[in-house]
Amino acid sequence: MLSAVPPPAFRPPTADEVAAAANRTIPDLVGPGLRVLFSGINPSLYSAATGHHFARPGNRFWPALHRAGFTPALLHPSEQGTLPGLGLGITNVVARATARADELSPAELVAGGRLLTQLVTTWQPRYLAVLGVTAYRAAFGRPKARIGPQEETVGGVPVWVLPNPSGLNAHFDLQGLSTEYARLRHAVSDPPADRPEGDRP
Template sequence: MIGPDLRVLFSGINPSLYSEATGHHFARPGNRFWPALHRAGFTERQLHPSEQSELPALGLGITNVVARATARADELSRAELIEGGAILAALAAELKPRYLAVLGVTAYRSAFARPKAAMGLQTETVGGVPVWVLPNPSGLNAHYTVDTLAAAYAELREASLRSTP
């Protein structure tokens, strides 16, 4: 879901098979994107994946680095990530959101040839847009809880509310 005048364009790595089947981003049970988005203050209530169409009115959008659905993101090839990164850069250049949030540091490193990238605001832009790397909300990413995800997402929310990045 994408619209004009976005504060943040969130980019997952790629859709899960479940998300592809439902047609909704971050739809797989156990994915913590929607709870983290709410707890970070981006939404007034926790949205269900089927309510993703409400995001553009909030200045938020969702896309993916790679369009191909897989059971696990590690099934993607480096070439797919690089190609997806180029497509995402073009989309960011076209839409010009205040921030592009890439949800997964490993995918970000591969897609944009930034092997030393860490979580948080990056020094380089993508498509001329400031980039914020956030933890992947997949239930497979056991290093983060909903609360720690929400805390990381809240930092981006605060930055996105400022008039300029």
């Protein structure tokens, strides 16, 4: 199963509503005491049309999150409001919605990295998880970054780079995504260690 059954109140957007969502934004899911703040690259048009993160059909964020053990049940994107109660939050490197992530300019990604640093500095989650190694490299000037825990911090917070859960990412199937997400979940479950100083962009 790649998606949960939507609640009765959920209405999928029409094609016109999706097309009209270009450049729209979705509010962040943030707050104090987060174990992990997940950062996507930027919202899809479908997500922006619904107001829910990772809502595009075929996106594997929610199934991977559940299979990795972060959520007790497979959540529908419209149930995203339950995440902060589990110590989880969602944001994006770039706020504006596009049809594809490759429509973002390098300058937008760098500017988004600065804004994400400010957000993380304010809320201080235990981990920042960036969902997409290419976006992480561009936004934070880390051309050699790989999937997994990073040596550098962002806003004083440890960073873990995870694969992009988009259905367009053919390098990882759902099992591969779930395995990588589970590595972070196990790290989060371990007793907290002293945070490294690292670079603080």
